[in-house]
Amino acid sequence: MKVLKDYESSQKLNKEKTSLFFSKNTSRDVQNHVKQQFGAQIIQHHEKYLGLPPLVGKGKRKDFNKIENQVGRKIVGWKGKLLSNAGREILIKVVAQATPTYMMSCFKLPDTLCKELNAMMSKFWWGQKEKERKMAWVSWEKLCTPKVEGGIGFRDLKAFDLALLAKQGWRIQQNPSSLIHRVFKAKYFTSIPFKEAQLGSHPSYA
Structure with missing residues (x-):
């Protein structure tokens, strides 16, 4: 909530257009608590974001x-x-x-x-x-x-x-302070260079 307040100091968040999505492992009590704190609706299925599927399953x-x-x-x-x-x-x-x-x-x-x-x-x-x-x-x-x-x-x-994805890989290597580099590094290559990273178990489709 503190992060949201800091964000809203310059730009107001429209909660009517904001949704909450939880994994199946999240208890109902936790979901309701977050909903009350956040003030947004809970959804069961993701919509498209910028024309992209937010979640990619087996199909x-x-x-x-x-x-x-x-x-x-x-x-x-x-x-x-x-x-x-x-x-x-x-x-x-x-x-x-x-x-x-x-x-x-x-x-x-x-x-x-x-x-x-x-x-x-x-x-x-x-x-x-x-x-x-x-x-x-x-x-x-x-x-x-x-x-x-x-x-x-x-x-x-x-x-x-493949060429477009290789360009994204180059960007990750050239911008170690970027958010995507920090997120991917924490999950896929904590102690090794990006080029030696392995997918591991249950990787995201991205």
């Missing part, structure tokens, strides 16, 4: 289905339009492949999801409409190579995801 694919639905809706809306190859290229690069970027910078998406997103964009690139099937004359892997090497320069989503 990882289900937690990330929103990305596939978002990209799928965009592509369905484009399929009915008469677009040149250049137009399809721009839409794929600027919109479809940019949609999951923020989520990929925080989580490693399931490989099956990356494959399905790539397949959706490949079908759109080759002009497939609705349930019709069209021949893919060049593999998606080839299309993902740079234009100077004969490709189109599309992103391989799996490789791009």
